[in-house]
Structure formats: C-alpha cells, structure tokens
Amino acid sequence: MVLALHTDTDQDTFPTFCFGAGVFSGAYSPVVEAESHAAVRRALDRGVQLFDTSPYYGESERVLGDALRHAANAYPRQTYRISTKIGRYGLLRRDFDYSAERVRASVAESLRRLGTDYLDIVFCHDVEFVDEEMVLDQALPALFELKDKGVIRMVGISGYPLEVLLRIAEAQAARGRPLDILLSYCHYTLQNTRLAEYTPRFRAAGIRRLLNASPLSMGLLRDADAPAWHPVGAQMREVVAECARLCRERGRHLADLALQYAMAYTGADAIVVGCSTPKEVDCALAQFRATRHTSDVDQELLETVLAVLAPYRDYSWPSPPADA
Incomplete structure (x- = not known):
C-alpha cells in the first residue's frame, strides 16, 4: 500500500514518510549490511517512496545504493525518490567545502555511489557551519545549475538553528529563485516544538516542501542512553532517563511516545525516521x-x-559547537 502523498493544485505530489538512511553510518548502532538491505526492501514493499542520505553519513550512500540496486527488478528508479546532501564531509568546520567546484564533484560522487543518473533532492548540509555567503554565492548557484541540467530536481538546505535556515531561505528568495525544500531536525519533538513557529515563515520565503527529521532528537528520546557524542549535558540526560522510566512503568517505550508525538505534526510535508532493520520499518510505519x-x-x-x-x-x- 502506497503511503499518502501531499498533493498540490499543480498535481505535484510528495511522500509524507521518509526513510532516514543516516542510521547506515554506524553512529547509532553497528551496521549489518544484509539487515540494511532488508530494511530498504521492506520499506519499498510497504510503500515508502523517499530515502534520505548524505556523504557525511559514512557508508550510507553506498549501502543505500546497493540496497536499491538489489531491489531494482521490483522497484525501478522512477518508483522512489532519493535525497542526499553536499558540503559536509566530517565533524569539524575544516571538513566542510561549499565551493562550486566541490559541489559539482560531490553530486557526481553521490550519483555513482547511489547508482543513479539523477537525484530528486540535494540539500546543502548543515549550513550553519559555513559563511552564509558561501551558501548563497557558491553552493546554491551550482546546485541550481545542476537542476537546470536535469541532474537534480529539488534544491534545498538543511541545518539545526532555525533562525539561520530562515535567514538563508529569505536571502535566496530575495534573489528571485526560492529554495524548493528545507530539512529541519530535532525541532519538532517531545522536547522542542519550535519548528511550528517557523513553518509559516519558511512557507512565506517560498519553501514548498518541509522535512521534519530526527523525531527522537538524534537518539536522545529513547530508553537507552543517548550516544556519547550527543551535545546535551548530563542534567538533561538524567531528565530524559526519568521520562524513559515513567514510560516503562506504564508498559511503554519513550521512543514510541516520541515518534507518535512528532508524527502528529502535519505542518511539515514529511517526517524523516531512521530505520536500520525490517522490524524498525514495520514499527515506524505502523505508528x-x-x-x-x-x-x-x-x-x-x-x-x-x-x-x-x-x-x-x-x-x-549551540550549533556549531564551540570546539567545531
């Protein structure tokens, strides 16, 4: 059964559920490629039509590309959409490159790893780490040039600070060619719902599609401890642990409650949920x-x-962190 699509008056449609392949990076749990391939196939079988990845997510692009190639007989390229990113290739500021030359090379590398000749969506990854002039004067013009050539279908930005995303979206709109799409993460969760405040402002800046990613706040809102690299401090981790305990007392899991809460927000066009196994796909889609x-x-x-x-x-x- 195909998942519901957002539909515009111009007959354009957009999936409402996005498979987050960032989990294939190994940052949250070890990656077993056979399980990753099975998760992608289960998602396709269950009607998922949008997959998000990035060169920054380790082997994610390659693993996702291999999984989609294995499913190609049943699911040819036109039956799903791929979203990836440019600009971020490591943890620190020095690992970012938004130059037009690197943007074009990065897209070519992603095409090769993903086994496709076009990309449905390309985001500038974590725009808050670089000078906004680089985003507006180098990266975005290169992406729109590739869009004009048919290599990319939608151009957007992603990042954490909502005010930075809005400022760049408004600046790009003022140049006469608004962004097509925007990805925000960790800003519509049990802990933080500031995305709702910014959604109408993004729309006013010409953003047609809005993705709400990381409903578990990068692994924070779950029974297990947050990853060691998570930016929150010890006191907030203790508060979340108390929430997890309260859920267990009621026979529930904090992650399930967090997913339900984020999924109920209909202001975004799609929610991005990481799924590393077929069971996780089934659970996420059921919820x-x-x-x-x-x-x-x-x-x-x-x-x-x-x-x-x-x-x-x-x-x-804070993003970027002080030591980035």
Missing part, C-alpha cells in the same frame, strides 16, 4: 499510520512526560 488516522495516544502519560521535560522545553543546543 505513522496509526497517528495519522487515530488519536490513540496515552494522553495522561504524554502530559506527565512533557511536565518532566518542561525545564528543557524548546531548548536548542
């Missing part, structure tokens, strides 16, 4: 469909968890 069609949420538990998280409500950590 997505249930959330969109019912109000089956433990409201008492939700209110309790939100109250515990209240001291950190709408807190956004």
Whole structure:
C-alpha cells in the first residue's frame, strides 16, 4: 500500500514518510549490511517512496545504493525518490567545502555511489557551519545549475538553528529563485516544538516542501542512553532517563511516545525516521499510520512526560559547537 502523498493544485505530489538512511553510518548502532538491505526492501514493499542520505553519513550512500540496486527488478528508479546532501564531509568546520567546484564533484560522487543518473533532492548540509555567503554565492548557484541540467530536481538546505535556515531561505528568495525544500531536525519533538513557529515563515520565503527529521532528537528520546557524542549535558540526560522510566512503568517505550508525538505534526510535508532493520520499518510505519488516522495516544502519560521535560522545553543546543 502506497503511503499518502501531499498533493498540490499543480498535481505535484510528495511522500509524507521518509526513510532516514543516516542510521547506515554506524553512529547509532553497528551496521549489518544484509539487515540494511532488508530494511530498504521492506520499506519499498510497504510503500515508502523517499530515502534520505548524505556523504557525511559514512557508508550510507553506498549501502543505500546497493540496497536499491538489489531491489531494482521490483522497484525501478522512477518508483522512489532519493535525497542526499553536499558540503559536509566530517565533524569539524575544516571538513566542510561549499565551493562550486566541490559541489559539482560531490553530486557526481553521490550519483555513482547511489547508482543513479539523477537525484530528486540535494540539500546543502548543515549550513550553519559555513559563511552564509558561501551558501548563497557558491553552493546554491551550482546546485541550481545542476537542476537546470536535469541532474537534480529539488534544491534545498538543511541545518539545526532555525533562525539561520530562515535567514538563508529569505536571502535566496530575495534573489528571485526560492529554495524548493528545507530539512529541519530535532525541532519538532517531545522536547522542542519550535519548528511550528517557523513553518509559516519558511512557507512565506517560498519553501514548498518541509522535512521534519530526527523525531527522537538524534537518539536522545529513547530508553537507552543517548550516544556519547550527543551535545546535551548530563542534567538533561538524567531528565530524559526519568521520562524513559515513567514510560516503562506504564508498559511503554519513550521512543514510541516520541515518534507518535512528532508524527502528529502535519505542518511539515514529511517526517524523516531512521530505520536500520525490517522490524524498525514495520514499527515506524505502523505508528505513522496509526497517528495519522487515530488519536490513540496515552494522553495522561504524554502530559506527565512533557511536565518532566518542561525545564528543557524548546531548548536548542549551540550549533556549531564551540570546539567545531
């Protein structure tokens, strides 16, 4: 069954669920390629039509490309969309390159790894790490040039600070060619819903499609401890651990509650959810469909968890970090 699509009056459609292949980087758990391939195939079988990756996510592009090639007989290229990124290739500022030359080379490398001759979406990755002039004067013109040649279908930006995303979107719109799409992450979750405030402002800047990524806040909102590299401090980790304990007492998982909460937000066109196994695909899609069609949420538990998280409500950590 194909997942519901957003539809515009111009007959354009857009998937409402995006498979986040960043989990294939190994940053959250070890990668078993056979399971990764099976997860992609299960997603295709269940109607998923959009997959997001990046050169920054380790082997993600290659693993995703291999999985899609293995499924090609049943699912030819035109049956799904691929989203990837340019500009970020490591952890630190020195690992960013937004020059037009590198942008063109990066797109060519992604095409090769993903086994395709076009990309549906290309984002400038984590724009807050570079001078905005580089985004506007180098990277975006190169991407729009590739769009004009048919290599890319949609051009966008991604990043964490909403104010930076908005400033670049407005500046690009003022140049007469608005961005097609924008990806925000960790800003519509149990802990932070600031994306809702910015959504109409993004639309006013000409953004046609908005992706809400990382509903678990990069592995923070789950039963297990957040990854060691996560930017939040010890006190916030303790608060989240208390939320997880409260959920377990009710026979629930914090990650399930967090997914339901984020999936209920319809201001974005699609939600991006990382899935590393077929079981995770099934669980995510079951929650997505249930959330969109019912109000089956433990409201008492939700209110309790939100109250515990209240001291950190709408807190956004610094990005880039001071040591980047």
